[in-house]
Amino acid sequence: MFGNKIKEETRIPRHIAIIMDGNGRWAKKRMMPRSYGHKQGMQRMVGLLERAYDLGVSFVTVYALSTENFNRPQAELEGLYNLIRNHFRAYMTRICSRGVTLRIVGDISPLPADVQQTLLDCERETAEYAKDGKELNFAIGYGARAEIVRAVNSAVEKGEKVTEESFSALLYTHGEPDPELLIRTGKEKRLSNFLLYQSAYAELYFSDKMFPEFSDKDLEKAIIWFSGRKRRFGKTDEQIKE
Numbered sequence: 003m004f005g006n007k008i009k010e011e012t013r014i015p016r017h018i019a020i021i022m023d024g025n026g027r028w029a030k031k032r033m034m035p036r037s038y039g040h041k042q043g044m045q046r047m048v049g050l051l052e053r054a055y056d057l058g059v060s061f062v063t064v065y066a067l068s069t070e071n072f073n074r075p076q077a078e079l080e081g082l083y084n085l086i087r088n089h090f091r092a093y094m095t096r097i098c099s100r101g102v103t104l105r106i107v108g109d110i111s112p113l114p115a116d117v118q119q120t121l122l123d124c125e126r127e128t129a130e131y132a133k134d135g136k137e138l139n140f141a142i143g144y145g146a147r148a149e150i151v152r153a154v155n156s157a158v159e160k161g162e163k164v165t166e167e168s169f170s171a172l173l174y175t176h177g178e179p180d181p182e183l184l185i186r187t188g189k190e191k192r193l194s195n196f197l198l199y200q201s202a203y204a205e206l207y208f209s210d211k212m213f214p215e216f217s218d219k220d221l222e223k224a225i226i227w228f229s230g231r232k233r234r235f236g237k238t239d240e241q242i243k244e
């Protein structure tokens with residue numbers, strides 16, 4: 003209905019959020035360990051990020067690990083930590099050299115100390131690439147409820163009443179526009195404690211594809227779908243036309 007190619011008139015979302023689900027099932031179908039799925043998922047994540055920034059998206063938030071994911075078997079977590087130990091720096095350098103600022107979003111204190119260090123080092127080292135206000139939020143140890151509670155406590159400590167704007171400024175995503183398009187792969191249709199405050203008006207796009215097979219073309223399809231949505235923010239069609 004909207005064609006399948008990004009065109010000049012395609013409205014590119016400023017901020018895309020992605021729930022990268024389905025690595026485990028993708029690997030299982032191929033009789034491979036879950037860690038293989040995560041490895042392929044991480045490579046796919048890098049490819050998608052490059053494509054998104056090249057298309058003109060300014061902000062991307064990827065859900066790499068939730069607070070709930072810390073309950074996964076230790077061996078699986080170690081596999082994810084090893085991906086960070088061995089590949090994160092090179093991948094982030096590749097992405098950030100496109101003028102992107104990396105922001106680690108979440109409570110990383112439960113992670114092994116060396117992994118925490120790698121994440122923070124990468125954040126610091128890639129800061130030199132910052133240009134044009136492009137940002138990547140790498141959500142790890144992230145949970146929206148924990149983020150909201152943290153923000154509430156911070157306001158209480160200051161003894162200040164909050165407004166919607168001042169509250170946004172207490173979230174990890176402070177200073178960034180809200181996600182306009184939220185993509186979830188892996189067939190499930192839920193938000194899983196991801197950006198609950200920020201996604202109030204996000205267009206939700208669910209793909210049946212498992213994350214490692216979600217291609218650049220699939221991302222473009224999601225953006226074209228987004229471009230065809232009428233975003234009313236609670237208003238009527240007539241008000242929007244005005």
Ligand code: FPP
Nearest residue numbers: 022023024025026027043044066082085086
């Ligand atoms: C959900 O798929 C995915 C994750 C819990 C991790 C996503 C991680 C990456 C894409 C790699 C980059 C991130 C890090 C931390 C190195 P699942 O395993 O729940 O898949 P399933 O639902 O099929 O079991």
